[in-house]
Amino acid sequence: MKAADAITLSLDSLWVMVAAILVILMQAGFAFLEAGSLQSKNAGHITGKQIITLALSSIVFWAVGYGIAFGEGNAFIGTSKFFLSGVPSGYDSIFFLFQLAFAAVSLAIAWGGFAERAKLSVYFIFGTVFIAIIYPVVGHWVWGGGWLSTLGMQDFAGSTVVHLQGATAALIGTLLLGPRIGKFVDGKAKTIPAHSIPFVFLGTFILWIGWFGFNAGSTVSTGVATSGYGQFFGYVALTTNLAAAAGALGALFAAMILSKKADIGAMCNGVLAALVAITASCAFVEPWAAIVIGAVAGAFTYWTSIFLESKGLDDPIYAFSVHGISGVIGTLSTGFFAAPKLVELAGVGKPGLFYGGGLYQLGVQALGVIAAFAFVAIASLIVLSIIKATIGLRVSAEAEKAGLDISEHGAYGYGETEGK
Secondary structure, X not given: OOHHHHHHHHHHHHHHHHHHHHHHHHHHHHHHHHHHHOOHHHHHHHHHHHHHHHHHHHHHHHHHHHHHHHOOEOOOOEOOOHHHOOOOOOHHHHHHHHHHXXXXXXHHHHHHHHOOOEOHHHHHHHHHHHHHHHHHHHHHHHHOOOHHHHHOOXXXXXXXXXXXXHXXXXXXXXXXXXXXXXXXXXXXXXXXXXXXXHHHHHHHHHHHHHHHHHHHHHHOOOOOOOOOOOOHHHHHHHHHHHHHHHHHHHHHHHHHHHOOOOOHHHHHHHHHHXXXXXXXXXXXXXXXXXXXXXXXXXXXXXXXXXXXXHOXXXXXXXXXXXXXXXXXXXXXXXXXXXXXXHHHHHOOOOOOHHHOOOOHHHHHHHHHHHHHHHHHHHHHHHHHHHHXXXXXXXXXXHHXXXXXXXXXXXXXXXXXXXXX
């Protein structure tokens, strides 16, 4: 290997390792966000669940998931590289860690729909199936050389692969579990207040920072050897940040219009919704389009969270609105906004409708959304229905009222305080 090539590989490896660490750090963001958004009697359970998520994902993705997602196989599934067999050390091991971090994020999203009422055992059983089979199958379709990749689907960092998948599993879990005790009174939704808005902010801020690894890291290169487009990860970071900023303001203004309140929690969810939406398109769109995508996702997510709750859906942290609806918005957005020069650079798909690219790319994006949603929804429904019919999904009413900290773990997250 030439000296210049060795330096480039070393720099790329270092960048992907840093990005992987940032994405893994997002688990702490989810822990604070969820714990703060929910009741304090479940805070310890929620934070512990994130450790389980990363630990379980690490082992299962190493054994099975990575091979199905990135192994050589056919248009639908990978059939090699199980237990990382045949995967050399160095950059390839770092790439595995990076992709593992993504899988763990998708599972963390899924658990949002199970919050405050699911048995701990469900996390182990469904989490294993999700990381071993469900998540990597769609990952193979889009990122592993599968059929959606062949069609040119544009999902740069995972609005569909990571976020829509996790949100769809969360939706199915929410529907099968039913609402939390006391959420609906006489058919009307009752607010269960967040126990710590500062925790919600801290979780959001950690996730915002982690997203630079999530999106910019998906360049999997420093770009030093790319003629004319050096350090392209910086451009991806730019569009990511602009979208997040627009999402915060879009959600805040939507809340002020619809509820007459400057809702801080809604603003935080607006940041996350925008980040989810820009995840697919961050490498394909111009800065002005990133702002539009972020603002639309932030505002629309706030409205859908209210709408779905009014229809009887108790999604405790609005996982489907924030990660599902915004994942769809982000995935479809490239079909409108993908700029020719950026598509050429990325080498994936065609320009969007607003740049004279016609309807092809929008059609491919819509097909990808439908296929991923249908597969994950059906697979999740089958697995969770079997669990429900055998060991059960939900804790007892007594355990739920006492809080999962004490009923599942034997100690409150805040010492001896019940924190009801």
